[in-house]
Amino acid sequence: GAGVSQSPRYKVAKRGQDVALRCDPISGHVSLFWYQQALGQGPEFLTYFQNEAQLDKSGLPSDRFFAERPEGSVSTLKIQRTQQEDSAVYLCASSTTRETEAFFGQGTRLTVV
Amino acid sequence: AQSVTQLDSQVPVFEEAPVELRCNYSSSVSVYLFWYVQYPNQGLQLLLKYLSGSTLVKGINGFEAEFNKSQTSFHLRKPSVHISDTAEYFCAVSDRGGSSNTGKLIFGQGTTLQVKP
Numbered sequence: 001g002a003g004v005s006q007s008p009r010y011k012v013a014k015r016g017q018d019v020a021l022r023c024d025p026i027s028g029h030v031s032l033f034w035y036q037q038a039l040g041q042g043p044e045f046l047t048y049f050q051n052e053a054q055l056d057k058s059g060l061p062s063d064r065f066f067a068e069r070p071e072g073s074v075s076t077l078k079i080q081r082t083q084q085e086d087s088a089v090y091l092c093a094s095s096t097t098r099e100t101e102a103f104f105g106q107g108t109r110l111t112v113v
Numbered sequence: 114a115q116s117v118t119q120l121d122s123q124v125p126v127f128e129e130a131p132v133e134l135r136c137n138y139s140s141s142v143s144v145y146l147f148w149y150v151q152y153p154n155q156g157l158q159l160l161l162k163y164l165s166g167s168t169l170v171k172g173i174n175g176f177e178a179e180f181n182k183s184q185t186s187f188h189l190r191k192p193s194v195h196i197s198d199t200a201e202y203f204c205a206v207s208d209r210g211g212s213s214n215t216g217k218l219i220f221g222q223g224t225t226l227q228v229k230p
Contacts, residue, residue, distance in 0.1 A: 004156070031216060042117075042203050042220030043157070056215045091156060095216065102218065104149075104156035 004105035006092050012111045013082045021077045021108045025094030033102060034067055034077050035091040043091055049075060082112045115140040115206050119221035127229050128196055134189040134224045136204035144206040146187040147218065148178055151201040160202075163187065164209075174198070199228045 005024040013019050025032050030051055035043035036059075046065065048056040051072035060067070064083075069075040079086055089109045093102040120135040138144065145164050149157040161172025168180040178189045187204060202225075205218040 033217060035218075040223075042205075042222050043218070045217045045219070048215040048217055050215075056217065059217075093157075097216070101159045101162065102216070104158070106154070106156045 004092055004094055004103050006090075006105035006108050008108060009106065010109050010111075012113060015083060015112055016081050017112075018078065018080045019082055019110065021079075021090050021110070023075045023077070023092030023094075023105060025073065025075070025092070026103055027073075029094035029096055029103075030072075031095045031097065031102075032069060032075050033093045033095075034075070035093065036061075037089040037091055037107070039088070046077070046090075079110075082110075084112050086110060087112045115142075115144060115208065115219045117204050117206055117219055117221035119202075119204055119224045121224050122222065123225045123227065125227045125229060126194055129193050131192050132190065132194050132198075132226065134202050134204075134226065136187045136189065136221060138185050138187065138204070138206050140185075140206060140208075143209045145209050146178075146180060147205040147207070148172065148176070148187070148189050149203045149205060149220075150174075151203065151223075153200075157203065160189070194226070194228050196228050196230060198226060201225055 007022045032049040034046040037043040045059040047067045049069040064080045066078045089107040091107045093104045095102040116139045118137045126132045147162045148160040163180045171177045204221040
């Protein structure tokens with residue numbers, strides 16, 4: 001595709017429900033990042049993949065958050081037993097190398113009710 | 114660890130006036146510097162970046178920024194704004210050194226630019 005694609009664009013989950021957010025990076029991009037953007041805040045780093053290897057997960061807020069990229073392309077961010085504080089926009093970004101521009105998807109807006 | 118401070122949460126300005134959005138950073142290592150713009154319900158789009166070389170960086174849509182190492186600042190400027198520049202602007206840094214560097218971005222809180230007719 002022409003850009004980073006995320007789905008769904010919007011997700012409403014009941015508290016305690018599990019959710020899965022999908023990211024299709026730009027083809028050939030080695031690096032993939034997930035960020036969490038709370039309302040009125042800047043994005044905050046969650047995790048980083050280089051191909052299929054998850055090299056940095058220091059930003060994941062709890063063990064309820066899990067990310068994978070099994071074949072080095074599509075990535076899924078899973079949140080188990082969602083809580084209200086998980087409500088945010090989840091942004092995915094991909095790049096060719098660490099010095100080059102990171103291209104962002106439009107994000108998934110998660111609302112936990 | 115790095116941190117980014119955007120000194121103004123909101124900047125109102127009239128159309129065709131100049132604007133400066135301020136950004137200061139803190140880091141114990143050398144960094145790359147970025148400005149991103151976010152339009153409502155959209156992802157982030159890169160405006161410009163500083164990797165090395167000239168400290169004055171020109172970006173898209175007529176924006177430019179100047180890296181000042183001594184003041185640890187990277188302020189964004191535009192000489193004449195348009196209504197269409199109304200958006201959220203984020204300053205960000207990335208650790209530039211070492212093989213362990215992932216390229217992850219540390220963002221500021223954002224500055225809302227409101228261009229009035």
